[in-house]
Amino acid sequence: MAPTPARNTSTRVHVVSDVHGNARDLARAGEGADALICLGDLVLFLDYADHSRGIFPDLFGVANADRIVELRTARRFAEAREFGAGLWAGVGEDRSKLIEGAVRKQYAELFAAFPTPTYATYGNVDMPPLWPEYARPGTTVLDGERVEIGGRVFGFVGGGLRSPMRTPYEISDEEYAAKIEAVGEVDVLCTHIPPQVPDLVYDTVARRFERGSRALLDAIRRTRPRYALFGHVHQPLARRMRIGATECVNVGHFASTGRPWVLEW
Numbered sequence: 328m329a330p331t332p333a334r335n336t337s338t339r340v341h342v343v344s345d346v347h348g349n350a351r352d353l354a355r356a357g358e359g360a361d362a363l364i365c366l367g368d369l370v371l372f373l374d375y376a377d378h379s380r381g382i383f384p385d386l387f388g389v390a391n392a393d394r395i396v397e398l399r400t401a402r403r404f405a406e407a408r409e410f411g412a413g414l415w416a417g418v419g420e421d422r423s424k425l426i427e428g429a430v431r432k433q434y435a436e437l438f439a440a441f442p443t444p445t446y447a448t449y450g451n452v453d454m455p456p457l458w459p460e461y462a463r464p465g466t467t468v469l470d471g472e473r474v475e476i477g478g479r480v481f482g483f484v485g486g487g488l489r490s491p492m493r494t495p496y497e498i499s500d501e502e503y504a505a506k507i508e509a510v511g512e513v514d515v516l517c518t519h520i521p522p523q524v525p526d527l528v529y530d531t532v533a534r535r536f537e538r539g540s541r542a543l544l545d546a547i548r549r550t551r552p553r554y555a556l557f558g559h560v561h562q563p564l565a566r567r568m569r570i571g572a573t574e575c576v577n578v579g580h581f582a583s584t585g586r587p588w589v590l591e592w
């Protein structure tokens with residue numbers, strides 16, 4: 328009698344971050360995978376590569392989008408806020424309601440594109456209070472929490488740290504550090520923002536240092552996960568870096584490439 332072939336027990340996970348409105352590719356991102364992981368920033372407010380895309384140009388036009396990108400890239404944040412405030416003053420409608428309506432429209436399309444199962448956490452431009460309305464069965468939202476996938480433990484920490492950009496889901500360093508501490512030791516540490524390492528936090532197109540987390544860097548050195556996965560910085564100086572025993576990987580290129588990062592074991 329011929330021996331029974333060994334069962335294939337490998338696990339394949341696809342990881343995306345910084346989706347920024349790319350629902351078409353998101354609908355295919357889980358093909359061939361046992362699970363999809365999304366590290367946030369579903370919403371597209373303003374595309375720095377194509378100023379005609381996003382909530383901002385839809386409301387105020389491409390020329391005004393060009394101007395605000397110019398100011399932010401030059402790190403003239405106070406002028407950018409003043410310029411934006413002038414545009415909003417001319418709208419004559421409630422700003423928060425306009426933004427929420429536009430975000431809801433994007434969320435309806437994006438959450439519908441998630442395959443089953445999906446494990447997701449928030450980005451700094453996301454609006455967490457809206458997620459329970461759109462996350463369907465098969466989508467698990469985690470923030471400061473752990474889950475086991477294929478025998479490995481994954482920890483998730485969402486959101487960003489406070490910055491001059493004043494995006495919707497920015498929290499204090501202390502609150503962020505508490506979520507990192509709550510996750511503890513894991514095999515794969517999944518966050519939206521990177522650890523505070525210059526090559527990982529500098530965006531070569533926006534020409535500025537984004538905010539990374541010192542608490543995350545300390546946790547990587549202390550707990551030594553196999554992988555630390557993150558996004559947030561779209562065009563970093565370095566997409567991969569080893570910190571001690573941990574392979575750090577920026578997966579925040581999904582909006583432009585439409586390709587997930589693959590983890591298989």
